[in-house]
Amino acid sequence: MRKNIVAGNWKMHKNHTETLALLEDIIAQKQETATEIVVAPTFVNLKAAVDQVTGKNITVAAQNMHQAEGGAFTGEIAASMLTDIGVQTVILGHSERRAYFHETDALLASKVDTALKHEMRVIFCFGEELKDRQKNNHFNIVEYQLRDALFHLKKEDWKSIILAYEPVWAIGTGETASPEQAQEMHQFIRELIAKVYGTEVADNVSILYGGSVKPDNAKEIFSKPDVDGGLIGGASLKAADFLAIVNAF
Ligand code: PGA
Numbered sequence: 448m449r450k451n452i453v454a455g456n457w458k459m460h461k462n463h464t465e466t467l468a469l470l471e472d473i474i475a476q477k478q479e480t481a482t483e484i485v486v487a488p489t490f491v492n493l494k495a496a497v498d499q500v501t502g503k504n505i506t507v508a509a510q511n512m513h514q515a516e517g518g519a520f521t522g523e524i525a526a527s528m529l530t531d532i533g534v535q536t537v538i539l540g541h542s543e544r545r546a547y548f549h550e551t552d553a554l555l556a557s558k559v560d561t562a563l564k565h566e567m568r569v570i571f572c573f574g575e576e577l578k579d580r581q582k583n584n585h586f587n588i589v590e591y592q593l594r595d596a597l598f599h600l601k602k603e604d605w606k607s608i609i610l611a612y613e614p615v616w617a618i619g620t621g622e623t624a625s626p627e628q629a630q631e632m633h634q635f636i637r638e639l640i641a642k643v644y645g646t647e648v649a650d651n652v653s654i655l656y657g658g659s660v661k662p663d664n665a666k667e668i669f670s671k672p673d674v675d676g677g678l679i680g681g682a683s684l685k686a687a688d689f690l691a692i693v694n695a696f
Pocket of ligand 1: 456613617618619620621657658659660678679680681682
């Protein structure tokens, strides 16, 4: 059965000292939970984060990686560099990567392939923009994003895929999708996956919701049957808020 997961995407926040302090707070305040806790600090702090959470039931994820095995790609990070320091999970396709760094679904398909080749887990982000929802085109957009980036995968690859539906209009805006809007889309996604890969894959894939999840709205969103957790931005930067969201299940 699928897992509940709450992942903190720290984006370009927290220097080294702050990263260690936030992790220390999370470790100190965390309660026993069946929910998987994931944190995604910046690249330069990944190794220290891995060392700090060893044995603490916290997963460290990268926020991005390059699709090539290595080579002349100034400023980029390869999958093997992540796995070598103990990072086995990577966030791909975040809307900020798509918007500011021009990542397309075709590019993301190759990043996903590289990650899977290195036996990494992928938290794959996707979601419609406000204009798509206003035109009532949001289901189509999401279907195309999944089809173009993921539907070339084999059935067994889905063991390593976590989906994160993040409507772009809800990210960092304080505007969340209502729990009903989240459920409606998550159900659509699960049914789509069932159509393409069968119900076993669909039932086992965790689908996270992201976009202005906070301690005061997490419980209602997570209570929906097809919402298996959250990808948290702003509210993951304070241990108490992040853990309140983890404990909302
Ligand atoms: P937010 O970010 O929680 O600050 O809206 C979510 C995300 O970008 O993953």
